[in-house]
Structure formats: structure tokens, C-alpha cells
Amino acid sequence: MRAVAIGTTRFVNALTEGRRLTKTAVLRLGLPAGASVPPLTSWPESLVTAMSGRGYQAHGGHEFDGRRIAELDPGELRAAAADMAAADVRSVAISSVFSSVDAEFEIRAAEIVAAELPDADISLSHEIGRIGLLERENATILNAALRERAEHVVNGLLEAVAGAGVTAPLYLSRNDGTLMDADHARRCPVAAFASGPANSMRGAAVLSGLDDCAVVDVGGTTTDIGVLQGGFPHEAAAGVRVAGVRTHLRMPDVLSLGIGGGSEVRGATPAPAIGPRSVGHLLTSRALVFGGDTLTATDVAVAAGRAEVGDPDRVRQLDRAFVDAALARIADEIAGGVRTMRTSAGPLPLVAVGGGTLLLPDRLEGAGTVHRPEHSAVANAVGAAVARVGGETDRVYTTGTAGRESVVDEAKQEAVARAVAAGADPPTVRIVDFDEVPLPYLPGNATRIRAKAVGDLRPPVISS
Structure with missing residues (x-):
């Protein structure tokens, strides 16, 4: 075995839930400029509280052409670091104005802070984000807050792989459908936020043989829709919000709809409601075809003869007009999502992957024929394996x-x-x-x- 590639949502879930985040401080280098919008401005209060966020500003930074805004003041940085130490800060995010042009001040500040806080993790914005001070700084803070969590997750994965008798190196999936090694994942967990959709899209390219297509990934709770260009996910051009925080992270442009195999179906003909509530991983115990008491999208698909799972006799009593209306509603919403995500007016081949593809008809109105490649249910794993x-x-x-x-x-x-x-x-x-x-x-x-x-x-x- 050459390598083990794994995609994980543990990092973005930690932010969404506000759990197990490291006590974090952000140090911005840019005074006297930039003082009007302090670090952590417009952040969700619950997230700031979860990571005990603290903000500091100091002199430094560069103009767009590399000229210095102000010189670093080592004494100022040591004072900030001393205050961080007193507050038991364990992870520090350092951002400097236009560090994407010249990272000199971030590197020097990291050396000073590391001398005062030798056990703290340090994240530098020029290694993480794009142009745009606030978005780059925000991404760096998120990264800093996840450093200890990343260490725990990566070490756990390494132990699990070794425990299975596998000696191949471990890689984690990134937001753009490529891979990073374990050490890089420890330093930059934000690079794995969108690894799930990226893996599915890359897997769709491999299984279908299409490098340019629209991809519909139907899971248990949501349907993710994106576009492949040259075999890689089309990236979002504008800023991406993660856990309510605006960033410029490199992430696929994905539209998520609250429709999946476990989505609850409510209402009556002619306008049944599909989702966004879902039984999720409890599908095999909650859905009607598995002896449960909740009508799900999977039950509707089985009643229509699109799938052979569970016990079809448990859904034979469903009114056919209601079943058809529910499936038509699913098809209409997903077709609309595909049309929204198209990057050009011309048609694109449409590839469906994921365990919930049974919800889709053979053709979506205005979106074209639905291609279901062999092994489409495991496209996510395929995407990770070939990345x-x-x-x-x-x-x-x-x-x-x-x-x-x-x-x-x-x-x-x-x-x-x-x-x-x-x-x-x-x-x-x-x-x-x-x-x-x-x-x-x-x-x-x-x-x-x-x-x-x-x-x-x-x-x-x-x-x-």
C-alpha cells in the first residue's frame, strides 16, 4: 500500500459546535493603520467565547508595494506576549498588513512571541489566506483555534492506521481536492474544511471519466452541488463564511440543499415538504421501510420502485400521487440548484454520486441526463484515494x-x-x-x- 488518504469534517464540526477549541489570541501588525476595525470584529460571540479569543494590535505592516508602514517594536510585542501568557493563551494567530507581499514582519514577530511563549502554537497569515487583511486574518485565527484539535485528530488517525497494521504514510484531503501530509494537516487544519465535497467531486470525475461536469452528491441529510473544471472543483470566487466568520479560504463553490435520503417528508399532495429535517444516520431504524415510524425520502423512492432497500411492503399504502409529487419536488429543487451553479450558459454533463442518488430521475428538467457511474455511492472514498x-x-x-x-x-x-x-x-x-x-x-x-x-x-x- 502506497498511502492512506482520509477526508474529515472533524475540524469544521468543532467550529460549528464551538467545542474543544484552543484558547487563542490574535496579534495584528499594522499600527498606526488598521486600528478602526480591531481583530475579531463581527465574529459570532459564541465562537469568540468558545476559544477565549483575545485581540492585540502592534506597529508594523507593509504597503502593497513592500514599503513599511511602521517598524516593528520588539518591546511592544513582548508586552503583548506577556499578557497572553498571563491569560494562559496556547495558540497565537499573527497577521500583518500585506504579508502576502512581504512576510518579513510576521516571521520576526513569530520569533519574538515564540521566545516568550515557547509552548504555544503559532499560525502565520501569509501561509494560510489570500489577499484581504480581515479575511486572511480570520482564517488564521480559525486555524490557530484548531491547532490542538488537529494534533489530537491526526495522532488518532495515525494510531488507527498503525493499529490496522498499515505502515503507509497518512495524508488528509484538502479543500481543493488535493492532499496534504500529516504534518501539514497539524499546522493547517483549515485546509481540510471542505474535504468532503471536494473528495466527492474528484471521485465523480474519476468514476465518470468527465473532467468538466456538474456534480450532484446526494447524501443522507444534504445534497451538495458543484462544478468540475479540468478535473478539479470550481472554487468560490467570493469570500466563504465558515461558522459565521468571513474568510478567503480556497474552498469549492458548493450549493448545499437540505435534501437527502434521510430527509423527512411531510404535508400532502400536491405540495409535500421535503427536509430540511433528516433522520440522518438513524435511517436504518427510523425509516418506514426499516420498521421505523418516520416517512423519509428513501421510503418515497422505494414506494416508486426506484430502489430495493428494506421492506417495500411497509410503504405500499402510500398514495401514488403523493409519492410522485414528493419525487417531483425533489427533482425540481435539485435541478434548480444545478442551473444556479452552472458557470456558463452552455449545458454541462450531470454526474450523480452518493448513497442518495436513488432519489433522482434519469433526467432533470433544464439540467440534462443524469449519469450514475458504477460505484457512485463511494465516490467520496474514490476521490480521496486518487487525489x-x-x-x-x-x-x-x-x-x-x-x-x-x-x-x-x-x-x-x-x-x-x-x-x-x-x-x-x-x-x-x-x-x-x-x-x-x-x-x-x-x-x-x-x-x-x-x-x-x-x-x-x-x-x-x-x-x-
Whole structure:
């Protein structure tokens, strides 16, 4: 066995539930600028309380072209770190204005804070987020709050794999459908927030043989709809909210509908209601076909003859007009979601995966024929198993005297280096996505460059 690849929702669930979060502080470098919007502004109060969040501001930061806003004050940073220590802070998020252009101050501040808080975890914003101070800072705070949780989860997975007698290295799925090694997952748990939908979409590409298509992943509680471009999930262009916090994390553009195999069906003909309440993992005990007392979408599908699960005799009494109306409602809502998620006016092939595909007809109105590839129920596992390792950079560069070719090469090399650091085999790494956007409203020939590199898993080291 070459590797073990696992997707997990443990990190995003911890934020959503507000449980097992590390006591966290954020240190922003940007004074005298940026003081009007302090760190943690507009955060849900419950989440700030759950991680005992504390905010600090200090001098530092850069302009977009690399000029310094103010010099670092080591004494100021030591005083902030001392206050953190007194408050028993165990994880620190450090953000600096335009650190995506120059990360010098974040790195220097981390060294000073680490000297004062040697046992604390430190997360740096230039390693996590994109351009946009607040969104990048927010993502870094979320990452810091999850560092101890990530250590616990990754160690638990390593123990489980070893306990099964498997000696292959462990990788975790990332938001973009690629992989990261265990060490990277410990440092950057926010990179795994959307690993579930990303895995399903990558699995759909492999099972169907289609690199460009719409994907409908029907689970027990929700249906996730996204688009594949070049075999990878189309990323959300705007900011993504995680647990009520605005970020610029690289996550698939996914529409989630409260419809799944376990969705409760209520009402009557001609307008039955489907979901969003669901029996979830209790389907095999709560659904009518399994001897339960709750009418679910799975019961309706069995009554219509679309599936052979449980005991069909338990749903024979359902009115056929009601069954047809319920299935039509499901089809209409999912078809509308597919039309909403299309990135162009032209039609896209539609691939259905997940255990709840039995809810879908063979064709969705306005969305086309539904393709159900073999083994579609385990597309998520397939996506994790075939994933490659990725790295990305997203920065503003000033060409200056260096010239365009020099900064483009620098951006590509940085993306490749990040892929290798995450566990990619260097000879196999290639640039798979590249965007270059000139910023004419900024002086200095400023250009925003985004480069994504992907490579095969690094071969395991075999000890003699």
C-alpha cells in the first residue's frame, strides 16, 4: 500500500459546535493603520467565547508595494506576549498588513512571541489566506483555534492506521481536492474544511471519466452541488463564511440543499415538504421501510420502485400521487440548484454520486441526463484515494525592473515549493492553474498572480 488518504469534517464540526477549541489570541501588525476595525470584529460571540479569543494590535505592516508602514517594536510585542501568557493563551494567530507581499514582519514577530511563549502554537497569515487583511486574518485565527484539535485528530488517525497494521504514510484531503501530509494537516487544519465535497467531486470525475461536469452528491441529510473544471472543483470566487466568520479560504463553490435520503417528508399532495429535517444516520431504524415510524425520502423512492432497500411492503399504502409529487419536488429543487451553479450558459454533463442518488430521475428538467457511474455511492472514498498533492500561491507582485517573466517564474516556483512541502514528488509537480490580473489602479506595475501546482504522492521511504 502506497498511502492512506482520509477526508474529515472533524475540524469544521468543532467550529460549528464551538467545542474543544484552543484558547487563542490574535496579534495584528499594522499600527498606526488598521486600528478602526480591531481583530475579531463581527465574529459570532459564541465562537469568540468558545476559544477565549483575545485581540492585540502592534506597529508594523507593509504597503502593497513592500514599503513599511511602521517598524516593528520588539518591546511592544513582548508586552503583548506577556499578557497572553498571563491569560494562559496556547495558540497565537499573527497577521500583518500585506504579508502576502512581504512576510518579513510576521516571521520576526513569530520569533519574538515564540521566545516568550515557547509552548504555544503559532499560525502565520501569509501561509494560510489570500489577499484581504480581515479575511486572511480570520482564517488564521480559525486555524490557530484548531491547532490542538488537529494534533489530537491526526495522532488518532495515525494510531488507527498503525493499529490496522498499515505502515503507509497518512495524508488528509484538502479543500481543493488535493492532499496534504500529516504534518501539514497539524499546522493547517483549515485546509481540510471542505474535504468532503471536494473528495466527492474528484471521485465523480474519476468514476465518470468527465473532467468538466456538474456534480450532484446526494447524501443522507444534504445534497451538495458543484462544478468540475479540468478535473478539479470550481472554487468560490467570493469570500466563504465558515461558522459565521468571513474568510478567503480556497474552498469549492458548493450549493448545499437540505435534501437527502434521510430527509423527512411531510404535508400532502400536491405540495409535500421535503427536509430540511433528516433522520440522518438513524435511517436504518427510523425509516418506514426499516420498521421505523418516520416517512423519509428513501421510503418515497422505494414506494416508486426506484430502489430495493428494506421492506417495500411497509410503504405500499402510500398514495401514488403523493409519492410522485414528493419525487417531483425533489427533482425540481435539485435541478434548480444545478442551473444556479452552472458557470456558463452552455449545458454541462450531470454526474450523480452518493448513497442518495436513488432519489433522482434519469433526467432533470433544464439540467440534462443524469449519469450514475458504477460505484457512485463511494465516490467520496474514490476521490480521496486518487487525489494528488497540491500547492498554491496568491500574491500581489510589482514587476519593477525585474520584469514580468521574473515575477511569473517566482510565483510558479513558490506554488511548486508548497506542493513539495505538502508531500508531492518533485519530478511530477506541474502548474495546472494560473491567473494573472494587472492592477492598473496601483502604481509600480502591480499584478496579482495566482498559481496552483499539483503532483503525485511522494514515494514512501523504505527502511533497510
